[in-house]
Amino acid sequence: MDKGSDKDTDKRAVPVTRRRFLGLGVGSVAGVVALGYVGLAFDFLNPPPAGAEPLREVGQTGDFNVNEPRLVTYKGNGIEQGVYVINLGAEGWLALDFHCTHLQCAVNWVGSVNKFMCPCHGGVYDIRGHVLSGPPPRPLYHRVIKIQGNSVMVGGRQA
Amino acid sequence: MKGWLDERLHTSSLFQSLFAHPVPKRSNFLDYLGFATLFAFINQAVTGILLATVYHPSASGAYASIQTLQNSVAGHFVRSLHSWGANFMVVLVGLHLLRVFFAAAYKRPRELTWVMGGILLIATLGLAFTGYLLPWDQKGYWATTVGTAMAGYVPVVGDFLVRLLRDGTQVTGATLTRFYAVHMLVLPALLLLAFVPHFFFVLRQGMAATDELQEAEARGEDVRKISRPFWPDVALRMAAFVLLVGAALWLIASLYPKGLGAAADPLNKAHFTPEPAWYFFGIYQLLKYFPGKLDGLAMVGLPLIGIVVLFSLPWLDRNPSRRAKRRPLALGLAGVLVLGLGLLTYQGMNSVPKALAGTGVIAQPSYSKDIQPILHNSCLQCHANIATYPGTLKRVTPGNPETSLLYQHITGSVQPQMPFGQPPLPKTQIQTIKNWIRAGAKNN
Numbered sequence: 001m002d003k004g005s006d007k008d009t010d011k012r013a014v015p016v017t018r019r020r021f022l023g024l025g026v027g028s029v030a031g032v033v034a035l036g037y038v039g040l041a042f043d044f045l046n047p048p049p050a051g052a053e054p055l056r057e058v059g060q061t062g063d064f065n066v067n068e069p070r071l072v073t074y075k076g077n078g079i080e081q082g083v084y085v086i087n088l089g090a091e092g093w094l095a096l097d098f099h100c101t102h103l104q105c106a107v108n109w110v111g112s113v114n115k116f117m118c119p120c121h122g123g124v125y126d127i128r129g130h131v132l133s134g135p136p137p138r139p140l141y142h143r144v145i146k147i148q149g150n151s152v153m154v155g156g157r158q159a
Numbered sequence: 160m161k162g163w164l165d166e167r168l169h170t171s172s173l174f175q176s177l178f179a180h181p182v183p184k185r186s187n188f189l190d191y192l193g194f195a196t197l198f199a200f201i202n203q204a205v206t207g208i209l210l211a212t213v214y215h216p217s218a219s220g221a222y223a224s225i226q227t228l229q230n231s232v233a234g235h236f237v238r239s240l241h242s243w244g245a246n247f248m249v250v251l252v253g254l255h256l257l258r259v260f261f262a263a264a265y266k267r268p269r270e271l272t273w274v275m276g277g278i279l280l281i282a283t284l285g286l287a288f289t290g291y292l293l294p295w296d297q298k299g300y301w302a303t304t305v306g307t308a309m310a311g312y313v314p315v316v317g318d319f320l321v322r323l324l325r326d327g328t329q330v331t332g333a334t335l336t337r338f339y340a341v342h343m344l345v346l347p348a349l350l351l352l353a354f355v356p357h358f359f360f361v362l363r364q365g366m367a368a369t370d371e372l373q374e375a376e377a378r379g380e381d382v383r384k385i386s387r388p389f390w391p392d393v394a395l396r397m398a399a400f401v402l403l404v405g406a407a408l409w410l411i412a413s414l415y416p417k418g419l420g421a422a423a424d425p426l427n428k429a430h431f432t433p434e435p436a437w438y439f440f441g442i443y444q445l446l447k448y449f450p451g452k453l454d455g456l457a458m459v460g461l462p463l464i465g466i467v468v469l470f471s472l473p474w475l476d477r478n479p480s481r482r483a484k485r486r487p488l489a490l491g492l493a494g495v496l497v498l499g500l501g502l503l504t505y506q507g508m509n510s511v512p513k514a515l516a517g518t519g520v521i522a523q524p525s526y527s528k529d530i531q532p533i534l535h536n537s538c539l540q541c542h543a544n545i546a547t548y549p550g551t552l553k554r555v556t557p558g559n560p561e562t563s564l565l566y567q568h569i570t571g572s573v574q575p576q577m578p579f580g581q582p583p584l585p586k587t588q589i590q591t592i593k594n595w596i597r598a599g600a601k602n603n
Contacts, residue, residue: 048327078331081425099304102454106426137454
């Protein structure tokens with residue numbers, strides 16, 4: 001509706017009385033203060049990005065036989081953590097998170113069939129972490145891996 | 160004292176207005192379930208505060224602090240009361256909800272009481288879920304890992320939600336501290352914030368059961384014959400009911416003290432298979448019926464629909480009648496839902512491995528006593544029907560273990576070796592199964 005015309009019939013165009021102005025003031029002050037705390041809480045609780053973990057040494061290149069994934073462990077964030085390190089020979093190196101992408105049970109490397117298997121709902125992955133069968137919606141997560149000299153360094157999750 | 164307070168705060172007229180009303184004689188203990196839930200919450204608050212005085216909320220200290228607590232008789236009992244109290248509270252909230260639904264007490268003018276009750280239900284389940292992690296044992300660790308992973312199926316923000324819940328990509332000490340704060344502060348605060356109006360509305364509007372008295376009064380009938388005063392007659396009945404619930408809680412907590420499993424092992428070296436608390440078994444079992452691609456629907460879609468229906472029920476159900484006979488659709492749907500959930504919960508609980516009694520090779524095994532428990536423990540989680548005799552027989556050639564699919568897979572002579580992705584069965588169990596097949600695979 002055009003602001004200038006029909007002022008008498010437009011119910012929204014109530015003049016701002018002192019009472020209404022003060023009421024709005026009380027509401028706005030409360031709103032701004034509350035918003036400040038909500039924003040602060042959100043910032044405070046914001047989790048670190050997925051790949052935030054620092055690189056750490058988990059072994060020497062000679063420790064890992066070609067095409068034999070090994071679960072290496074280290075202490076981090078108050079718990080013992082682990083990651084599968086895989087030496088693919090000429091194709092390089094791969095580090096895989098050991099949590100199934102379906103509901104994050106721990107997958108096991110079963111050497112006799114050369115597959116990662118999840119005991120919970122029967123998810124199966126190949127040596128590169130690609131889904132072969134079962135409910136997992138995506139491949140195993142990759143972790144950052146770097147070879148510096150002879151040291152194998154592993155970091156946080158990729159993507 | 161009474162006079163002193165009355166003079167200043169007019170307590171007797173306040174008391175009169177809150178508690179002097181009549182309650183129909185037909186009203187029974189089912190109308191006291193909300194009060195019993197309040198009792199269960201008070202039990203949780205008292206025992207929870209006691210537990211908080213000795214608990215160490217850190218990945219390195221949590222398990223040891225609970226172990227130490229278990230060594231003291233009073234400490235162990237308080238923990239059992241808290242753990243059983245949680246079960247009681249979940250059950251009582253559920254029964255209270257069903258009763259209110261059956262009595263149609265959520266209808267006008269009590270819509271807001273129902274909505275507050277919905278918040279109380281969610282806060283209760285949230286408390287149960289967050290409390291499960293705190294002992295930092297295998298059960299709690301892996302149930303939390305799987306439970307929080309479900310949030311990952313929310314479109315777009317799923318991955319962020321999981322990291323927000325866990326304060327990282329996996330369940331760590333940071334998760335424990337976060338859950339501790341939510342369990343101790345956030346959810347109890349939410350619960351109290353919703354409880355105050357929930358209770359106030361009941362006092363203000365009266366229990367739905369009392370409506371019929373007002374209608375009778377309006378018709379000019381004498382309601383004294385069909386009612387009794389709330390204070391002290393009905394109040395005494397309520398107190399007696401709560402005493403009964405409390406006695407049952409104390410009895411169960413002392414007869415079945417809460418145990419403590421192995422310490423949390425985030426690498427899961429012992430191949431522990433996660434399972435939820437029994438009240439989440441319905442959804443746990445439901446997932447098994449959803450094919451892979453639709454998993455997200457069961458984990459996010461159905462609970463979301465459930466929550467939306469719960470909160471909008473007073474407006475969805477436009478049938479003004481409160482009489483059961485005139486609400487066939489609402490009661491029918493609810494009946495199907497309750498039966499379905501009950502059945503799923505029952506199935507889910509039965510598919511979980513139970514401790515095996517006997518060890519060693521059994522020369523003449525019985526199907527029900529010796530074979531079925533092994534199948535129950537190690538195969539049923541993936542292979543539905545395997546632990547029934549016809550289901551077992553499908554995978555067995557009576558008299559000939561070597562050509563039996565079951566035997567071939569547990570020995571690994573046919574790949575993949577079962578149980579899938581887990582260490583093979585102990586040699587003694589394999590031999591027992593072999594003996595049973597060789598003896599003709601009888602249903603004995």
